[in-house]
Ligand SMILES: Nc1ncnc2c1ncn2[C@@H]1O[C@H](COP(=O)(O)OP(=O)(O)OP(=O)(O)O)[C@@H](O)[C@H]1O
């Protein structure tokens with residue numbers, strides 16, 4: 147595995163009006179690495195995912211993919227080089243079948259990639275392959291988002307709150323699966339409220355608060371950091 | 384609503400190809416033979432024209448979700464592009480028709496920014512755009528080119544039979560294109576965009592490009608149809624070829640038959656245009672009444688059009 151970062155973002159600023167949803171956020175990520183992104187509600191986690199995936203243009207800062215400046219690239223172009231994501235509120239193509247949802251990403255996305263059957267097997271949705279996406283419950287729709295992202299051949303995968311609403315058993319299964327993806331060389335950023343889940347995945351986290359990166363390092367250290375305890379762990383989510 | 388399954392089952396796929404292939408053949412045979420048994424060629428011609436327009440609306444609305452109230456703008460530009468090519472450039476009819484179609488696509492390029500709007504904003508702006516085009520054409524400042532409000536007389540190149548035959552060809556080609564798009568990943572991609580443009584982009588689909596391709600293609604269809612209509616009539620005015628009712632009828636035919644399918648617009652045009660000619664001309668007031676009731680019933684009970692009656696039972700409809 148190369149030591150060149152596959153993703154680097156520097157001093158990302160994103161404003162909504164005068165409000166700074168992201169205020170100079172930076173990090174780098176290597177292939178096969180998992181970065182936990184934690185922080186209280188409204189701290190800017192989803193906004194950061196949106197900026198990296200190209201849904202929003204940042205107001206300042208730079209995004210590098212394998213050294214290439216992609217800051218202004220449109221979403222589909224990022225998908226085609228291997229940047230993909232899931233959505234906090236899942237966004238499947240509701241009136242298309244489960245298979246079609248995934249097959250489109252396989253057809254238009256980056257290669258190599260899991261084919262639609264492999265991707266659906268991986269997330270455990272193959273039994274529903276011919277159903278329409280609107281027939282799935284919201285947990286299953288999140289898994290469909292994940293399968294679609296995988297079929298697009300990601301080198302960088304941004305996962306926005308996959309664990310919400312899962313029980314202990316299911317969390318373990320998902321954590322193992324995410325780890326499997328990292329072992330295949332995919333770099334992952336995992337947004338999560340559930341610190342126990344993050345702990346099962348990785349020891350490297352960024353803690354955000356009000357658009358600012360207040361901590362970057364290991365989860366253990368974060369737990370001892372007074373600033374983090376004050377703004378995040380203190381809130382008790 | 385749409386046919387599910389990214390179908391890998393070979394006998395199934397073959398059967399679907401066959402059913403799809405039958406539609407253009409039936410249209411070709413039907414409109415080639417019917418003038419021999421039914422004397423009113425003008426009605427047959429207009430039915431074909433509306434069927435082609437309905438497929439154009441189908442591409443735009445059924446596959447990408449844009450409701451083009453101003454669709455008639457492309458129709459009118461096609462007619463005028465054709466007429467000007469004949470009057471000023473002395474082109475032969477068929478070449479003039481092609482120029483009319485291409486001119487519509489060129490105009491559509493200028494209106495590409497409209498696609499940034501969505502929902503009602505797009506519908507209204509496309510209507511406004513058509514109005515603008517109509518006013519430009521009928522403006523007396525351009526009287527030397529368009530003959531302004533006095534319309535076009537193409538009596539010297541009146542060829543009802545040739546224009547009829549070319550209309551059959553354009554209709555069949557249009558239908559083939561819609562079948563092709565519907566059965567390719569590109570058609571699925573359009574439906575994905577219609578459902579959720581953000582997810583579509585994240586699946587690697589170039590949303591802007593896909594929408595633009597459909598926009599230009601549907602403008603070409605309307606342009607060719609308008610050009611053929613003008614040629615077939617050989618006398619028309621701005622108010623004839625920029626008549627808003629043309630947009631409305633094409634939209635209603637599409638929705639009535641069932642958008643997002645190939646058969647829907649075909650059936651919608653046959654049934655409703657047939658009805659229009661059966662009672663619309665002799666008893667316009669009853670026709671309006673029946674039409675109004677049909678539209679209300681459609682919105683309330685069959686939002687997927689008459690085709691959805693068949694699809695509901697899980698049947699495949701091309
Ligand atoms: N499109 C937008 N327009 C205006 N404000 C926005 C927009 N998107 C996010 N925000 C604001 O930016 C801030 C950060 O939101 P974001 O969704 O990134 O938080 P988050 O950390 O993902 O929160 P959560 O844990 O609740 O998902 C919030 O105050 C939010 O209201």
Ligand SMILES: [Mg+2]
Pocket residue numbers: 191192193234306
């Ligand atoms: Mg969020």
